[in-house]
Amino acid sequence: MDQVLIPSSSKRDQVIVQIEALICTMLQDLDDERPLVLPLRTTGSSPSKDTSPNLNNYCFPGISHSPAWRFTIVLRILDIIHEALIDDLFGSQSTINRHVDNIALTFNVSVKDLNVIAEVKGLIAGPLLVRKGESLLDDSIYINPEVWYTCSQATFHALSQSNFHTRNSYVLLTGQGYPDLATRAFLHYFNNHLASNIPCYALVDFDPDGLCIYSVYTRGSQASSNQLDTVVPNLRLLGLRSETAMPLLGIEMAVTDSQTGRDNTVTDAIAPNNAIELSYLSQHERQRAKGLLKRLRGEIEFGETDEAEQRYMQERWDWQGAQLQACPRQQTEVLIRELQICLIMGYKVEMEILNNRAGGLEKWVLETVEEQANRA
Structure with a gap:
């Protein structure tokens, strides 16, 4: 079996120092307005008794296109080697994502x-058959799906393990948390x-x-607001919505009482069903919800402006204006309310709380889809 040689810590540090010293030189x-030189030891291509390496200088600018091309290749390879040797160079994946998004934003x-x-x-x-060129990514029999469901990870696994999708000719999709660009x-x-008719x-x-995950599918994330080819504005929020969640928890909406002057809102008299274990919202989750609310209210404000003001906003924010227009106002208002x-x-x-009702999650999905179809 071939052995893989991993450089020792001392040799790794030595290479890092040499590369960084070369770049500093x-x-x-550049500062002194001198040509750039990359010294590189090379071995001759022709057979020779003298196998000692020769020192060649790759210069930029060169006397022709070829030296500049070789200089660029060597410099790029050094960059890749340096990146591979440095531990935790980027810190986290989010750092890479942020800077890549910023570069894309800069170049529009x-x-x-x-x-x-x-x-x-x-x-x-x-039941979906995907072709890539002449090959099949899935050799299953193609059946035209009737409905697409974008699910949370837990819901996806629960429905797929029970063969809900095959029994009903539905397609299930999950981004396993916040969806990546490819999934969207x-x-x-x-x-x-x-x-488009499904x-x-x-x-x-x-x-x-x-609710933020739903928003990412329909209007994109703030970091990828210029990527309109990843949004699905007509994705409908089937659930879980407050009108379903609250009755299951035993929560009732208080009505306005002219005697007490209570507002038509949720009051402190509301209590959850003790049989169901609930988690309170954390401060971070509250801040996330408030941040999305601010963004959604901006969409409503954009829709209420006249055409001249909208053109100004589109020129100022370019693709963001187009994206704001893409989402139906009713959908935005529903998300704000939720x-x-x-x-x-x-x-x-x-x-998973839907498993506590008669028929469980599957029955609720089928009934709710039928209700949505009857309303349309």
Whole structure:
């Protein structure tokens, strides 16, 4: 078996120091307006008794295109080697994501136009045949799906393990948390180019994270606001919504009482069903919900301005204006209402709570989809 040689700590540090010293020298040469030189020891290509390496200098600028090309290649290879040797160079994945997004924003392109594609973490299940050129990514029999569901990770596994998708000719999709660009782009492409007549529903938890995940699918994240080819504005929020969650918890809405002067809102008399264990919203979750509320109210404000003001906002924020227009106002108002109720309740309610009702999660999904279809 071939052995893989891993450089010792001392040799690794030595290489790092040498690369960084070389770069510092070139920076000094730039400052002094001198040509850049990369000294590199090379072995001859022709057979010779003298096998000692020769010292060649790769210079920039060179006398022709070829020296500049060699200089660029060597410099880039050194950069890659340095990156591989440095421990925790970027600190975290979020650091890389942020700077890549900023670069794309600066050039007014999407991340995929930079040929940067993150590892796909999304999962899909259902009667769907995907072709890539002449090959099949899935050799299952193709059956035209009737409905698409974008699910939370736990809901996806619960429904797929019970074969809910095969028994009902549905497609399930999950981003396993906040969806990555590839998962969102896949849903966007399918919904806009392949099956625009197939309804898409979102199944997310009734909490700030669930509602924020739904918002990322429909209007994109703030970091990727220029990537309109990853949003699905017509994705419908099937649940879990307050109108379903609150009765299951035994929560009632208080009405305005002219005698007491209480407002038509949730009051301190509301109490959850003790048989169900609930989690309170953390301060971080509350801040996340408030941040999304601020953004959604900005969308409403944008829609209420006249055409001249909208053109000004589109010129100022470019793609953001177009994205604000993409989401229906009714959808935005529903999301605002759900976030407000979630903040007032102060509880997180997960999709799994539907298993406590008769028929469980599957029956609720089928009944709710039928209700949505009858309303349309």
